[in-house]
Amino acid sequence: xxxxxxxxxxxxxxxxxxxxxxxxxxxxxxxxxxxxxxxxxxxxxxxxxxxxxxxxxxxxxxxxxxxxxxxxxxxxxxxxxxxxxxxxxxxxxxxxxxxxxxxxxxxxxxxxxxxxxxxxxxxxxxxxxxxxxxxxxxxxxxxxxxxxxxxxxxxxxxxxxxxxxxxxxxxxxxxxxxxxxxxxxxxxxxxxxxxxxxxxxxxxxxxxxxxxxxxxxxxxxxxxxxxxxxxxxxxxxxxxxxxxxxxxxxxxxxxxxxxxxxxxxxxxxxxxxxxxxxxxxxxxxx
Amino acid sequence: xxxxxxxxxxxxxxxxxxxxxxxxxxxxxxxxxxxxxxxxxxxxxxxxxxxxxxxxxxxxxxxxxxxxxxxxxxxxxxxxxxxxxxxxxxxxxxxxxxxxxxxxxxxxxxxxxxxxxxxxxxxxxxxxxxxxxxxxxxxxxxxxxxxxxxxxxxxxxxxxxxxxxxxxxxxxxxxxxxxxxxxxxxxxxxxxxxxxxxxxxxxxxxxxxxxxxxxxxxxxxxxxxxxxxxxxxxxxxxxxxxxxxxxxxxxxxxxxxxxxxxxxxxxxxxxxxxxxxxxxxxxxxxxxxxxxxxxxxxxxxxxxxxxxxxxxxxxxxxxxxxxxxxxxxxxxxxxxxxxxxxxxxxxxxxxxxxxxxxxxxxxxxxxxxxxxxxxxxxxxxxxxxxxxxxxxxxxxxxxxxxxxxxxxxxxx
Numbered sequence: 001x002x003x004x005x006x007x008x009x010x011x012x013x014x015x016x017x018x019x020x021x022x023x024x025x026x027x028x029x030x031x032x033x034x035x036x037x038x039x040x041x042x043x044x045x046x047x048x049x050x051x052x053x054x055x056x057x058x059x060x061x062x063x064x065x066x067x068x069x070x071x072x073x074x075x076x077x078x079x080x081x082x083x084x085x086x087x088x089x090x091x092x093x094x095x096x097x098x099x100x101x102x103x104x105x106x107x108x109x110x111x112x113x114x115x116x117x118x119x120x121x122x123x124x125x126x127x128x129x130x131x132x133x134x135x136x137x138x139x140x141x142x143x144x145x146x147x148x149x150x151x152x153x154x155x156x157x158x159x160x161x162x163x164x165x166x167x168x169x170x171x172x173x174x175x176x177x178x179x180x181x182x183x184x185x186x187x188x189x190x191x192x193x194x195x196x197x198x199x200x201x202x203x204x205x206x207x208x209x210x211x212x213x214x215x216x217x218x219x220x221x222x223x224x225x226x227x228x229x230x231x232x233x234x235x236x237x238x239x240x241x242x243x244x245x246x247x248x249x250x251x252x253x254x255x256x257x258x259x260x261x262x263x264x265x266x267x268x269x270x271x272x273x274x275x276x277x278x279x280x281x282x283x284x285x286x
Numbered sequence: 287x288x289x290x291x292x293x294x295x296x297x298x299x300x301x302x303x304x305x306x307x308x309x310x311x312x313x314x315x316x317x318x319x320x321x322x323x324x325x326x327x328x329x330x331x332x333x334x335x336x337x338x339x340x341x342x343x344x345x346x347x348x349x350x351x352x353x354x355x356x357x358x359x360x361x362x363x364x365x366x367x368x369x370x371x372x373x374x375x376x377x378x379x380x381x382x383x384x385x386x387x388x389x390x391x392x393x394x395x396x397x398x399x400x401x402x403x404x405x406x407x408x409x410x411x412x413x414x415x416x417x418x419x420x421x422x423x424x425x426x427x428x429x430x431x432x433x434x435x436x437x438x439x440x441x442x443x444x445x446x447x448x449x450x451x452x453x454x455x456x457x458x459x460x461x462x463x464x465x466x467x468x469x470x471x472x473x474x475x476x477x478x479x480x481x482x483x484x485x486x487x488x489x490x491x492x493x494x495x496x497x498x499x500x501x502x503x504x505x506x507x508x509x510x511x512x513x514x515x516x517x518x519x520x521x522x523x524x525x526x527x528x529x530x531x532x533x534x535x536x537x538x539x540x541x542x543x544x545x546x547x548x549x550x551x552x553x554x555x556x557x558x559x560x561x562x563x564x565x566x567x568x569x570x571x572x573x574x575x576x577x578x579x580x581x582x583x584x585x586x587x588x589x590x591x592x593x594x595x596x597x598x599x600x601x602x603x604x605x606x607x608x609x610x611x612x613x614x615x616x617x618x619x620x621x622x623x624x625x626x627x628x629x630x631x632x633x634x635x636x637x638x639x640x641x642x643x644x645x646x647x648x649x650x651x652x653x654x655x656x657x658x659x660x661x662x663x664x665x666x667x668x669x670x671x672x673x674x675x676x677x678x679x680x681x682x683x684x685x686x687x688x689x690x691x692x693x694x695x696x697x698x
Binding site for chain 1: 356413623
């Protein structure tokens with residue numbers, strides 16, 4: 001009995017120190033954007049200065065959970081907003097795991113479906129957990145404290161033009177949510193698997209310089225061209241990609257283009273999670 | 287004389303049973319339609335193809351299943367699978383049996399009260415674990431308490447393997463053996479023998495019921511209880527005989543058990559606690575450890591007895607595995623206690639269950655950190671299974687050492 005008490009006290013002390021450490025590490029009143037190392041796929045966690053957690057895609061499997069436990073306190077179990085850029089498995093399968101372990105409040109995605117077993121499973125998962133679904137398009141936005149999330153693409157017209165039947169193709173990239181995160185003067189663009197024509201349309205709508213951009217579609221050549229990089233003129237580009245993937249992502253031509261434009265880039269397959277912190281003025285890579 | 291005849295009869299019975307069992311063992315042909323009942327022993331992997339897991343059929347074959355995301359299956363579910371087998375050959379010409387999107391029926395709530403309670407408890411506690419702890423911690427705890435094989439990241443599984451602690455989470459039978467041992471002998475230092483025996487029997491029955499009375503856990507509980515009860519009252523010979531009889535009975539029931547690592551581990555761990563523990567306890571200086579003495583000598587003796595099996599079965603053997611096991615195994619009885627109390631209390635008052643689980647978090651993080659640290663050193667010895675000659679050799683040497691110590695003891 002005495003032994004049991006000693007172990008319990010020991011556990012309490014250890015837990016209290018862990019809490020103190022994580023509390024100060026994760027609650028610094030700044031904006032954090034983490035491109036999780038989920039292998040081949042996308043999974044991005046945005047933590048606002050007011051400690052709201054926003055998920056943009058959840059990767060292909062359970063690896064997203066390990067990323068969340070690296071970047072959230074052990075007592076935090078709520079995702080305030082979940083986005084899915086487009087219904088491809090390397091972006092949504094992680095949500096199967098997420099809903100079992102976290103409370104998900106809102107789920108938003110584009111107006112496309114996929115006719116796979118996996119996507120049907122996702123729909124059923126959301127329904128079973130009574131998570132409401134919302135369709136979003138260009139112009140939809142969320143304000144979380146001083147952080148603003150704006151959907152920059154696709155428009156309803158673009159989505160329909162590329163997928164008249166509302167079903168995404170599994171072979172080519174057709175349309176994907178592109179989200180702009182702004183906090184003070186800091187701007188970051190999260191691009192999912194957006195194709196070049198969608199990005200072009202976003203530029204035509206008046207998109208300007210961003211501090212950090214994600215390179216669409218895991219650094220494939222389908223997502224960027226010279227004009228896009230010129231207009232965005234980012235200080236940092238992030239490529240979310242798995243090592244030795246069978247698609248040959250990122251494409252050498254994309255890397256060459258980045259080099260040629262003098263844009264520094266980070267790859268999740270090389271450095272693991274990529275985390276950016278901003279206080280609304282300055283920003284840095286953690 | 288009577289005993290010899292009984293043993294001879296038992297052996298004959300066993301060999302007959304083996305003969306019929308293994309002549310019926312057949313494997314499958316490509317395209318064969320099959321129907322079998324099996325228990326899910328691992329947490330299914332979820333991907334865009336659906337759920338994936340492997341099953342051991344009643345004929346001792348392993349079949350890999352791919353099925354839809356819904357309905358979701360869990361470790362511990364008993365399911366009836368009806369489908370077409372596809373045979374694949376691996377590089378080293380092993381045959382792999384798979385079936386994709388078969389018809390699956392789960393033996394469910396309607397079947398009987400016992401299963402429905404077990405399913406309910408398992409689902410509730412998995413949920414509680416998953417919602418309270420990070421995936422690696424909850425996976426470790428589910429493995430330690432329930433014997434469920436979690437869906438860990440590949441690199442962590444590799445580290446568990448190289449550090450030689452995969453047995454803690456893969457074959458729960460052994461945990462039960464030394465949990466039972468630890469509870470019984472620890473209680474023995476507080477209460478009278480009779481009371482501590484009754485208390486620990488209740489604890490073990492409650493525990494095996496809680497975790498859904500899986501075969502591996504039931505087996506281990508029964509063996510451990512019979513053996514330790516006898517030993518507790520100082521009847522070591524009867525305890526050993528009891529253990530062998532129980533073991534033989536179980537093999538008679540299902541000869542496949544003899545190849546089941548869980549069975550081997552729990553049998554040997556119990557035997558180790560019966561025979562090796564008294565010798566460790568008698569070593570001078572051990573008494574100075576006071577409260578830790580029982581835990582230490584129980585885990586150590588179980589380890590000594592199971593060493594070659596752990597080494598042989600879990601493939602690669604980390605040079606550091608002995609050290610790592612010593613560093614982490616003391617947490618196992620504590621984790622089993624916190625983990626199972628959390629289940630019981632969490633059923634009534636979920637927030638209290640969560641608090642208990644959080645109390646186990648520091649131990650789990652310690653467990654993970656030790657495995658990660660030593661696992662990343664990568665000092666491992668590649669072994670493609672241990673030759674049986676070495677296993678026999680190990681046990682002969684062990685027996686010799688034990689006899690020597692015993693002889694010295696009786697002289698002094």
